[in-house]
Amino acid sequence: MKYLYTIGCSYSEGHGLDDPEKERYSKFLAEKLGCEDLNRALGGASNQRIFRKIFEYIVDNPDKLTETMFVIQVTYPLRNEVTINSAYSNFIVEDEQKKLVYTGEDSGVPTELSSNERDYWVHSQVGNEGKITRWGGAWEEWQKPDSEGRNLMYIPKEETMQDVTWRWLISLQSFFKLNNIKYIFFQGSSDYGLEHHLDANQSYIRDDQTIWSRPIHKLCDTKYFYTETFYQYAGEDRLTKCKHPNAEVQVEWADKLYNFIKEVYGD
């Protein structure tokens, strides 16, 4: 094994760490496995982005696939991404565009991300009641569902998005199995982790509403799914200021994933 390809959202990007590239779990896990650390996580990213980027890596690196271990951190299903056409981006206030690019560069976005990624893919936080991520705040007026109910982010209800997530997980798992590629999945946070994103008047997600409640998950071989979740493992007192697992937890999480990989794949 030569490469550790890690992807996810802010939990895998190392949000809130002093020096994410040196302190996040993927760095320690790569060291343990003796691999090069290829971390393509992006704060605020959706599962759609995660799967899109993995497929891009796959088609760009067919010769590396059998030498790559994929560690895939699943994020909140309600997140989404859409492209913004250049004509539309001109509509956005110029300062907002600069802010988008600046925010991306300033917070550990891998430098090899194309300008296309920065300029045209926009990630939304928690559905049509949420916020646009990477834009540093609440919806702008033009992003809100309008008076006629149009939802510019085109996001279905929770369970529909959970099914979307499962379809991509099954897709990846099928591809990996068929091609003898090593991989594991885990969730950055359980669905409950949304608590700190939600407004007080929004209801929390119940047990029977998590991704595991969806019948489609039965098509996925859960042997490769590490079911402990990163954020919940950290606990309330071991988080960074922005409520992500701190440096101490990153080391422990690398150990946990390492042990799980050994358990699943042996030595």
Added chain:
Amino acid sequence: MKYLYVNGCSMSDGTCLVDDPTVDDIGYDIRWSKLLSDKLGVKEINEGEHGGSNDRIVRMTIDWCVNNKDKLTDTIFVVCWTCPDRFEIWSEYYKRYIQISTGHTTHDDVDLGMANKLVKSFIINHFNLSERIKKHFINNVIFLQSFFKSNNIKYIFCDGEPVIDNLVGKYKKYKFFIDGENWWNYNDKINCFDKLARELNSFGIDWSPEDNHGHPGVEAHKYFANELYKFIEKE
């Protein structure tokens, strides 16, 4: 084998085969999927729908697998891909997916005001044929192919509209991951149902010589069913 599961667009649901406005124009008994299931001696399950996108095909096929796990080893799947520029988006207003073809709503949705507003907004602001649609579609093809193969499920792919020529052939890096062995006439000149109908000069009731556009006719459906039968037998 007990079941033939088919999904696709109007090229698969038998649109424009019957000239009877008192019923509808779908030839349920003479469409290729029914003829093929008869030849195979299995039950026909056709979830194709006119105006449907490839997103819909993949979503519904997987949903059927979820709900019919006990039937998977007794089923052969025939997926007839449609135009690569079709896709679906969610309408929160209607609480369902809206199918989009050539930038517009399709069939029964064309008169839905809110659906048209939604689609227009999406096309103007977010439509990116290369990034969003075409690569996403090829990912979907690889997805379904991998799912069937990794679960030892029998399947074949075929083209209702020219997918191999217009898409797979142009994205060379992706082609490496496509298995042409399970794809009807993958390397042949006549490699989609639409081309076959033109070759046979067999068209449905909507054929317009002026527009050079329409659906396959009765003979084309018969011929296509025979072709797929031979392909399945060979595979």
